[in-house]
Amino acid sequence: VSPDDVSPDEMSRFPGISHEDFERFLAGRSPGGDEALEDVERFVRDVRDAYPGRAVAHAVETEHLAAMMQAAGPLVHESEPVVRRTRDGLAREKSGWGSRGRSRVKTSDVKRRLLRSPVGRVAAVLVAMFTIFSGVALAGVLPAPVQQAVSDVAGSVGIHVPSPADADDVADDQGTDEQGDEADDPGEDEGNDAVVPQPGTDDEQEADDQGDQGDEQEADDQGDQGDDQGEDGDNQGEDGDNQGEEEQSGSDDGEESAHHSGPSESGEGQGSNNEGDGHDGDGSRGSDDEGDSHEGSDGGSGGSSGGDQGDDEGQGEG
Amino acid sequence: MAFGEEFDAILGAAHVGAEWAWAALYRELAPSVLAYLRASGTPDPEDVLGDAFVQVVRGIRGFEGGERAFRAWIFAIARNRVIDDHRYRNRRPVQPVPPEVLRDAGLIGDSEEEALRALGAGRVRAVLSRLSPDQQDVLLLRILGGLTLDEVGRALRKTPGAVKSLQARGLAALRRQISGEAISL
Numbered sequence: 256v257s258p259d260d261v262s263p264d265e266m267s268r269f270p271g272i273s274h275e276d277f278e279r280f281l282a283g284r285s286p287g288g289d290e291a292l293e294d295v296e297r298f299v300r301d302v303r304d305a306y307p308g309r310a311v312a313h314a315v316e317t318e319h320l321a322a323m324m325q326a327a328g329p330l331v332h333e334s335e336p337v338v339r340r341t342r343d344g345l346a347r348e349k350s351g352w353g354s355r356g357r358s359r360v361k362t363s364d365v366k367r368r369l370l371r372s373p374v375g376r377v378a379a380v381l382v383a384m385f386t387i388f389s390g391v392a393l394a395g396v397l398p399a400p401v402q403q404a405v406s407d408v409a410g411s412v413g414i415h416v417p418s419p420a421d422a423d424d425v426a427d428d429q430g431t432d433e434q435g436d437e438a439d440d441p442g443e444d445e446g447n448d449a450v451v452p453q454p455g456t457d458d459e460q461e462a463d464d465q466g467d468q469g470d471e472q473e474a475d476d477q478g479d480q481g482d483d484q485g486e487d488g489d490n491q492g493e494d495g496d497n498q499g500e501e502e503q504s505g506s507d508d509g510e511e512s513a514h515h516s517g518p519s520e521s522g523e524g525q526g527s528n529n530e531g532d533g534h535d536g537d538g539s540r541g542s543d544d545e546g547d548s549h550e551g552s553d554g555g556s557g558g559s560s561g562g563d564q565g566d567d568e569g570q571g572e573g
Numbered sequence: 574m575a576f577g578e579e580f581d582a583i584l585g586a587a588h589v590g591a592e593w594a595w596a597a598l599y600r601e602l603a604p605s606v607l608a609y610l611r612a613s614g615t616p617d618p619e620d621v622l623g624d625a626f627v628q629v630v631r632g633i634r635g636f637e638g639g640e641r642a643f644r645a646w647i648f649a650i651a652r653n654r655v656i657d658d659h660r661y662r663n664r665r666p667v668q669p670v671p672p673e674v675l676r677d678a679g680l681i682g683d684s685e686e687e688a689l690r691a692l693g694a695g696r697v698r699a700v701l702s703r704l705s706p707d708q709q710d711v712l713l714l715r716i717l718g719g720l721t722l723d724e725v726g727r728a729l730r731k732t733p734g735a736v737k738s739l740q741a742r743g744l745a746a747l748r749r750q751i752s753g754e755a756i757s758l
Contacts, residue, residue, distance in 0.1 A: 302717065
């Protein structure tokens with residue numbers, strides 16, 4: 256609305272200062288007799304007096320320069336291409352530690368640096384191989400010579416790793432399990448075919464009688480081995496009577512089995528063979544052992560027991 | 574700025590981390606930047622100054638330009654650090670530094686000159702506080718930083734026309750305060 260020759264500050268009581276005037280003030284020149292502008296010129300001077308561009312205190316300057324040179328670490332290393340490729344990570348690590356903003360190195364950065372170096376890669380592969388090898392060795396599925404060697408070495412430091420010999424023993428004892436499993440059915444069949452009386456049948460009384468004998472004989476024999484075996488022996492004695500007639504020495508583990516199948520399991524022969532032999536007799540497991548060394552016998556439950564296994568248990572428990 | 578033709582060599586040395594180059598840049602620019610930080614009312618201007626120069630070092634690879642542009646760039650970084658510092662202090666309580674620590678560090682003195690300067694600074698702050706933040710920045714960058722309108726525009730990310738307008742309005746407001754409200758400078 257105003258004409259062009261009117262100042263934009265026409266409504267203001269204190270009109271503004273032209274750009275040229277202000278440039279003159281900044282250059283340190285006086286307003287040139289215009290007293291109206293002296294207050295602004297004085298303000299510029301007062302600002303410069305109040306906040307002079309003094310040198311920074313020496314202590315502050317030293318601290319700042321140190322921080323700047325820490326931050327400039329990557330610049331130094333990146334300006335050296337050969338060094339940068341091999342030591343880049345280390346250089347960044349040095350510049351990062353102790354700086355103001357970053358005082359920590361992230362775990363992910365450390366992992367990345369480790370995996371980036373050849374030594375770190377080799378170490379990672381070795382650790383992985385060792386872990387896998389250890390697992391396989393503990394499982395006992397290494398080739399026999401290797402497994403034996405590993406077992407010896409681990410045993411020397413107190414770590415039990417199964418050796419092929421152990422595996423053989425276990426196979427012999429549990430000949431047991433493996434063979435017994437296979438022989439379960441045959442055992443039962445044989446047992447059924449055999450003269451062995453079935454539990455809960457008419458043979459019970461006979462079994463009881465024989466069991467008594469078994470008790471006397473085997474319990475005495477096994478009494479030295481321990482309570483558990485003695486108990487087992489009792490039951491087995493009962494069982495064993497029947498099996499004894501069948502010349503079975505099958506033994507088996509466990510009180511449970513003895514209790515379950517006690518009436519029909521072996522005893523006499525076992526009692527005479529071994530302590531372990533005498534004790535036990537799980538019907539079901541008995542059949543395992545039958546497959547191993549007996550002609551299948553077993554109580555009516557179809558179980559006879561393996562003498563070897565009985566041995567082991569006898570030793571363990573006794 | 575006193576570097577002149579040497580600036581390119583100094584900047585090149587600073588690019589590769591030469592300590593002497595950074596020391597030269599710091600000694601040349603830090604005083605005026607520190608004055609700007611103090612006039613801006615930053616509670617801990619030395620700390621912000623150090624952060625600003627560290628940021629300059631970290632970002633030197635992205636800088637392109639001459640001596641004047643470098644100066645404007647540093648003031649832009651310093652202003653950003655002031656804003657960050659204000660935000661930081663708004664979120665966290667202030668822990669005042671004991672005067673003896675400041676005295677040992679040479680940050681304060683006890684001379685009459687210092688007292689008068691503090692008084693003058695108080696008056697200046699009183700006048701500037703009546704201006705908008707942008708007007709304060711324009712006037713301080715022009716008076717203490719020695720930047721031109723274009724350089725202030727780059728530092729504040731504004732067009733030269735906008736800076737010129739802010740400057741004119743700021744000076745007019747300044748005159749009103751000085752004359753109309755009888756604020757003695």
